[in-house]
Amino acid sequence: MKWRSTKRSSNVDDRRGQSSGRGFSGGSGLAGMLIPLILKLVSTKKGLIIVAVVGLLMYFSGINPLQFLSGGSTNQIQNTNYKGTASENELAEFSNRVLRSTEDVWNNILNNYQEPKLVLFTNSVSSACGSASSATGPFYCPGDNQLYIDLSFFQEMETKLNAPGDFAQAYVIAHEVGHHIQNLMGTTDKMQQLRGRVSQKEYNQFSVKLELQADFLAGVWAHHAKNMNLIIDDGDLQEALNAAFAIGDDRLQKQSSGRVVPDSFTHGTSAQRMRWFKKGFETGDINQGDTFSSTTL
Numbered sequence: 001m002k003w004r005s006t007k008r009s010s011n012v013d014d015r016r017g018q019s020s021g022r023g024f025s026g027g028s029g030l031a032g033m034l035i036p037l038i039l040k041l042v043s044t045k046k047g048l049i050i051v052a053v054v055g056l057l058m059y060f061s062g063i064n065p066l067q068f069l070s071g072g073s074t075n076q077i078q079n080t081n082y083k084g085t086a087s088e089n090e091l092a093e094f095s096n097r098v099l100r101s102t103e104d105v106w107n108n109i110l111n112n113y114q115e116p117k118l119v120l121f122t123n124s125v126s127s128a129c130g131s132a133s134s135a136t137g138p139f140y141c142p143g144d145n146q147l148y149i150d151l152s153f154f155q156e157m158e159t160k161l162n163a164p165g166d167f168a169q170a171y172v173i174a175h176e177v178g179h180h181i182q183n184l185m186g187t188t189d190k191m192q193q194l195r196g197r198v199s200q201k202e203y204n205q206f207s208v209k210l211e212l213q214a215d216f217l218a219g220v221w222a223h224h225a226k227n228m229n230l231i232i233d234d235g236d237l238q239e240a241l242n243a244a245f246a247i248g249d250d251r252l253q254k255q256s257s258g259r260v261v262p263d264s265f266t267h268g269t270s271a272q273r274m275r276w277f278k279k280g281f282e283t284g285d286i287n288q289g290d291t292f293s294s295t296t297l
């Protein structure tokens, strides 16, 4: 891919090196010391005025006094010592440019496109969909409109999943953005409503359709990114098809348990994933991606 000369996105939230959790160390110790003092002060009229004035001064200087006492409201702990390896930083930079290309494409296709944020994390992260570890793999959370990726997944694609190449990585981001498009279009909500109303087997079938549509939307992105001369080179398509093949549920299941169990497929087989990505890539037309009413997947 030719990405080095392309534009950067401003929607990347780099949380690498941070661990999920609440507050920062020392906060509660500080509160433990100050609260008895404040209680003692407010019991006298003069003390009450002092507390009120200090509180107001803090407020007007931009510090929330309550937040100060509770140890801050941040739910991420900044690790300023974190330095990624050169290859990891390169992946972060690459992911940024890919996200930007999805913004350019989808802004062009959809009116009032709301751009999603991409959160880069290491080990674990908290999202509106709960906390997740790197083992979850890349995911999209409809609750906060954010994509979450631990960049080590890209290394895993190369070493364990046999899906090397930068376009294979871009495809993963474009697939998650596809889930964002589905969220904007209300498809994700419709899926949520089905939960508990249909059998697990039926729900899994709908889930496959949702995933294949995200693959299709990734293909639509690739189509337009190529036409808009954004980031794609000749030969990139083969890498994406290879990635779609490598991360099909049947192949992943064969790798993990040695046998294939079709009912538990939630992403679609390798052949299905390749087919829908290709359809999106060839047509570039979002109206061709109705995996839900399609009789053949």
Ligand SMILES: [Zn+2]
Binding pocket: 175, 179, 211, 214
């Ligand atoms: Zn997906």
